[in-house]
Amino acid sequence: DGGITQSPKYLFRKEGQNVTLSCEQNLNHDAMYWYRQDPGQGLRLIYYSQIVNDFQKGDIAEGYSVSREKKESFPLTVTSAQKNPTAFYLCASRDNQPLNYGYTFGSGTRLTVV
């Protein structure tokens, strides 16, 4: 079955360490997105990529980095510069055609800084 796979489901990080969250999709979607969700809050856009080798900052990109070397993969690195990284991270993808279809989301990675 096609879908988006995020791994790991739970991740613990020590303060000062970088950590990379994986997002892989086999939907042949062009666009991919990373969101952050804090308890009781909505989703905030971190980064997005419309095509391979191209990505743009979202609303809260500081302290994060991404790459898009393959169409299927859009990993997110949470750097030590991110002041409050503990959150639920969601990856999504969308087919550029037809334009009106919504996003498909992964099941998320819960990151905890210890």
Place this chain on the structure above:
Amino acid sequence: DAKTTQPPSMDCAEGRAANLPCNHSTISGNEYVYWYRQIHSQGPQYIIHGLKNNETNEMASLIITEDRKSSTLILPHATLRDTAVYYCIVRVAIGGSNYKLTFGKGTLLTVNP
């Protein structure tokens, strides 16, 4: 970005219709309204979207007012599994064929037995 306003919570009896309102008074003429839902600790699930006509699919119906300043998501026969946070979102263009979805806090719908 066009802002949406939703009640923070609603209750519904199992088997009854759930009507979830959303205000989007600053929506532009070419901006779509999307609805998603999120069950605790899972990724959001797409429900339905529309521009100005009412829409229906196997999950729900979307009623958009003629002035497009508000909409209502209708779950015709709510079940316990429909308990979730429901997000009403206005799709915002960010250049070319690109757009983004901005999720607010949504409405927590609780379906009671």
